[in-house]
Amino acid sequence: MTEFEPKIIGFLCNWCSYAGADLAGISRIQYPPNIRVVRVMCSGRIDPVIPLEVLINGADGVLILGCHPGDCHYAEGNLYEERKIKMLKRLLTLTGLEPERLRLEWVSASEGQRFANVVTEFTDQIKKLGPTPISTENPSQKILENLEAAKNAASGFRLRVLVGRERELTEKCNVYAEKIPQEQFDLLLEEVVKDEFTRQKIHLLTRYQPLSVKALAEATGLKPSSVLKQIVDMRRRNMIAVSDIKGTTPLYKALEVS
Amino acid sequence: MSESKQPRIGVFVCHCGVNIGGVVNVPEVVEYAMTLPNVAYAEENLYTCSSEGLSKLGEAIRKHELNRVVVASCTPRTHEPLFRGACEEVGLNKYLFHMANIREHCSWVHPKEPGRATEKAKEIVKMAVAKAALLEPQTEPEIEVQPSALVIGGGVSGMTTALSLANQNFDVHLIEIQDTLGGRLKDLYKLYPNDTLSSEVLEEYVQAVRSNPKIVVYTSSKVKHADGFIGNFKVTVNQEGKEETLDVGTIIVATGAEVLEPKGMYCYGERDNIITQLELERLMREKKLENPTNVVMIQCVGAREGKEGGRNYCSRICCAVAVKNALEIKEMFPNAEVSVLYRDMQTYGKDFEEQYSRAREKSVQFIRYDAKNPPQVTASPDAKCIVRVHDILINETLELEPDLVVLSTPLVQTEEAKELSKILKVPLGADGFFFEAHVKLRPVDFATDGIYVCGTAHSPKTIPESIAQAYAAASRASIPMAVKKVRTEAITSFVDENKCSGCGTCVKLCPYSAIQKDEHGIARVNDVLCKGCGVCAASCPEKAIGMRHFSDAQVLAEATASLGGRRK
Numbered sequence: 001m002t003e004f005e006p007k008i009i010g011f012l013c014n015w016c017s018y019a020g021a022d023l024a025g026i027s028r029i030q031y032p033p034n035i036r037v038v039r040v041m042c043s044g045r046i047d048p049v050i051p052l053e054v055l056i057n058g059a060d061g062v063l064i065l066g067c068h069p070g071d072c073h074y075a076e077g078n079l080y081e082e083r084k085i086k087m088l089k090r091l092l093t094l095t096g097l098e099p100e101r102l103r104l105e106w107v108s109a110s111e112g113q114r115f116a117n118v119v120t121e122f123t124d125q126i127k128k129l130g131p132t133p134i135s136t137e138n139p140s141q142k143i144l145e146n147l148e149a150a151k152n153a154a155s156g157f158r159l160r161v162l163v164g165r166e167r168e169l170t171e172k173c174n175v176y177a178e179k180i181p182q183e184q185f186d187l188l189l190e191e192v193v194k195d196e197f198t199r200q201k202i203h204l205l206t207r208y209q210p211l212s213v214k215a216l217a218e219a220t221g222l223k224p225s226s227v228l229k230q231i232v233d234m235r236r237r238n239m240i241a242v243s244d245i246k247g248t249t250p251l252y253k254a255l256e257v258s
Numbered sequence: 259m260s261e262s263k264q265p266r267i268g269v270f271v272c273h274c275g276v277n278i279g280g281v282v283n284v285p286e287v288v289e290y291a292m293t294l295p296n297v298a299y300a301e302e303n304l305y306t307c308s309s310e311g312l313s314k315l316g317e318a319i320r321k322h323e324l325n326r327v328v329v330a331s332c333t334p335r336t337h338e339p340l341f342r343g344a345c346e347e348v349g350l351n352k353y354l355f356h357m358a359n360i361r362e363h364c365s366w367v368h369p370k371e372p373g374r375a376t377e378k379a380k381e382i383v384k385m386a387v388a389k390a391a392l393l394e395p396q397t398e399p400e401i402e403v404q405p406s407a408l409v410i411g412g413g414v415s416g417m418t419t420a421l422s423l424a425n426q427n428f429d430v431h432l433i434e435i436q437d438t439l440g441g442r443l444k445d446l447y448k449l450y451p452n453d454t455l456s457s458e459v460l461e462e463y464v465q466a467v468r469s470n471p472k473i474v475v476y477t478s479s480k481v482k483h484a485d486g487f488i489g490n491f492k493v494t495v496n497q498e499g500k501e502e503t504l505d506v507g508t509i510i511v512a513t514g515a516e517v518l519e520p521k522g523m524y525c526y527g528e529r530d531n532i533i534t535q536l537e538l539e540r541l542m543r544e545k546k547l548e549n550p551t552n553v554v555m556i557q558c559v560g561a562r563e564g565k566e567g568g569r570n571y572c573s574r575i576c577c578a579v580a581v582k583n584a585l586e587i588k589e590m591f592p593n594a595e596v597s598v599l600y601r602d603m604q605t606y607g608k609d610f611e612e613q614y615s616r617a618r619e620k621s622v623q624f625i626r627y628d629a630k631n632p633p634q635v636t637a638s639p640d641a642k643c644i645v646r647v648h649d650i651l652i653n654e655t656l657e658l659e660p661d662l663v664v665l666s667t668p669l670v671q672t673e674e675a676k677e678l679s680k681i682l683k684v685p686l687g688a689d690g691f692f693f694e695a696h697v698k699l700r701p702v703d704f705a706t707d708g709i710y711v712c713g714t715a716h717s718p719k720t721i722p723e724s725i726a727q728a729y730a731a732a733s734r735a736s737i738p739m740a741v742k743k744v745r746t747e748a749i750t751s752f753v754d755e756n757k758c759s760g761c762g763t764c765v766k767l768c769p770y771s772a773i774q775k776d777e778h779g780i781a782r783v784n785d786v787l788c789k790g791c792g793v794c795a796a797s798c799p800e801k802a803i804g805m806r807h808f809s810d811a812q813v814l815a816e817a818t819a820s821l822g823g824r825r826k
Binding site: 007009011014018019021022024025026028029030031033036037038039040041042044045046047048049050053054057058059070071073074075076077080081084116135155157158160161163164165168 | 333334335359361362363364366367368369370371374375377378381382385685695696697705749759761763764766767769789790791792793795796797798799800801805808810813814816817818820821822
């Protein structure tokens with residue numbers, strides 16, 4: 001059997017990291033040929049949905065490279081990306097896919113060697129993790145479905161607004177002139193990530209067939225009471241409805257969300 | 259040539275002599291490219307960037323009716339403009355061109371693995387073709403630039419900028435908050451390193467500004483309101499209650515800085531003989547310094563605090579100021595003892611170090627203290643002032659009895675500048691000073707085009723440094739005004755108003771203040787201000803913001819082209 005050669009997609013910002021990669025070339029620094037580079041203007045352009053979509057499409061790893069803090073061509077795009085990736089890693093943990101398959105690093109235009117080191121090290125790490133469970137002979141339907149749920153959660157208003165406002169809330173202050181301590185924000189984020197992921201998971205599971213709370217509890221590994229709590233919220237948001245009652249057990253079916 | 263029709267992509271794979279061709283099997287890549295969807299034509303070139311290569315590219319676009327072009331060669335950071343130009347020459351919008359980097363990112367870094375390098379090159383081409391198929395033509399709107407500038411601040415930096423611009427025949431409006439020009443220079447006595455009288459320098463400057471017909475001076479004036487963008491700013495200036503709106507093409511911020519008043523430090527304010535360096539300068543200037551016998555200067559008062567939210571920066575000028583004033587006192591009163599209590603003497607550069615040596619020769623005492631154990635000043639109203647300091651070089655606590663204590667305090671941002679930062683929507687850094695677009699590459703530009711910064715408004719600096727920076731700001735501002743027009747970015751974001759919920763997240767995230775809500779609460783992007791970073795699009799809670807040339811679909815098409823595709 002030939003050695004596993006991972007497929008790695010790298011998103012590099014135009015001003016620092018892409019130039020760093022160019023410098024690695026100019027300096028003829030060798031690194032493994034597993035990375036495929038996509039140039040974007042700023043690392044902050046990488047919507048959390050993009051790495052998820054790339055992982056769903058079978059990438060073994062996703063590397064996002066931006067300017068060092070303070071060097072961003074667009075002031076602070078990299079710092080905003082840092083917040084998005086932090087959220088995304090929490091989300092990935094819930095899917096069963098190793099969050100280590102996603103990494104954000106800073107590489108400047110003068111760091112050709114560092115670019116090569118980061119790529120080499122990340123490639124080695126992914127080699128150790130092995131192929132993504134999605135691209136094997138028998139792709140894990142469960143992880144794939146979880147990634148879909150994560151993608152929908154990352155597309156939703158609640159998580160996006162929270163991540164989009166994180167720096168404002170924790171570093172400056174909100175409209176009531178309150179500054180939220182980082183630890184408190186992280187707790188809130190963790191809770192919203194879990195909520196949104198669970199809701200999207202329930203939504204996906206009930207898309208093709210109506211399911212009971214019990215069946216959903218089994219499929220998600222949550223307590224029935226937790227599932228019910230999410231369903232109550234989802235009904236309020238028109239994500240789900242009772243479609244049938246089997247004996248005394250209501251069955252829920254997903255509604256199309258516009 | 260219709261650009262919206264079915265894509266017909268041309269792929270040009272460059273050998274770059276042996277740089278690519280020596281590693282990557284170029285004919286194989288060309289053959290592979292021909293099999294990719296939407297590719298109508300592919301060829302190899304020895305050097306695509308040569309004049310022969312470029313004319314072949316143009317010919318092929320015409321002959322094969324290509325409406326998208328991919329060149330697989332080197333980095334777009336150097337060669338994209340060249341190939342874009344070749345496309346434009348034959349009437350193809352330059353944004354329908356895309357580059358695949360198979361040199362810096364492939365042949366140069368994998369020379370020992372030609373097989374895998376060739377495979378990688380194929381995939382890089384595949385990715386580029388996938389993006390190219392989705393490319394759309396873009397335009398770079400051109401806007402007029404008015405050849406007039408507003409300089410805010412009539413100190414040495416502002417006056418230098420104003421003169422430099424006026425001498426290039428631009429109209430300059432110079433506004434000063436005080437009732438006379440001069441800024442900090444008005445307070446100083448002699449200027450180091452050559453002891454020129456500040457008043458002489460000032461007189462020359464003010465004379466030149468006042469007599470220049472291209473400069474209109476507004477004293478006792480403040481910026482009240484500002485609107486617009488590069489080339490077309492509308493700035494309302496308030497002069498003693500009277501308001502006037504100025505139309506200017508560029509704005510230069512030269513508002514200067516203040517000296518920290520060390521309230522509550524080292525008994526400052528409790529006795530008349532505990533003063534700041536600036537107050538000492540004034541006494542010397544007005545010849546009111548009365549025969550001091552023992553002078554103690556304390557450095558880093560309220561600077562380099564090294565604590566969260568503190569004034570952690572070095573004010574740069576205080577060491578040289580202390581050395582200069584110590585020498586001056588020695589000159590005026592040869593019998594006076596002068597001690598400088600310091601943490602680190604930072605008399606950098608070619609002249610300051612010499613002055614420091616001269617001060618030592620004149621037996622100015624330099625006593626080093628530790629920041630953790632600063633000098634103690636005791637001052638009872640009747641008794642003498644006592645300064646206790648632990649000299650860490652001889653590890654001994656000394657007791658001095660000065661009749662004059664001089665505190666070296668840092669330059670700090672002014673309250674007015676904080677207000678101005680909000681009016682102009684240009685940022686202040688953590689230290690309170692104005693924050694440039696890029697510390698190394700754009701040191702006098704703000705991130706917002708057409709607004710520049712110089713002098714101590716940007717950071718503490720000496721007069722020569724302020725003047726040098728003022729020239730830099732003037733020269734940066736003169737570029738768009740001389741050209742009289744600027745091309746704005748084509749890569750910008752846009753809002754789908756049907757999706758926008760008016761949450762305002764993007765408004766807060768945009769580093770250029772390019773997004774504002776309209777009267778209906780819907781976000782609107784000002785194309786002229788937008789720089790196309792895409793942070794708004796990547797964060798919009800409703801996914802209502804799109805990016806030109808880097809749309810989600812385009813980025814994803816490129817990113818997923820080399821993958822196996824969705825497994826279900």
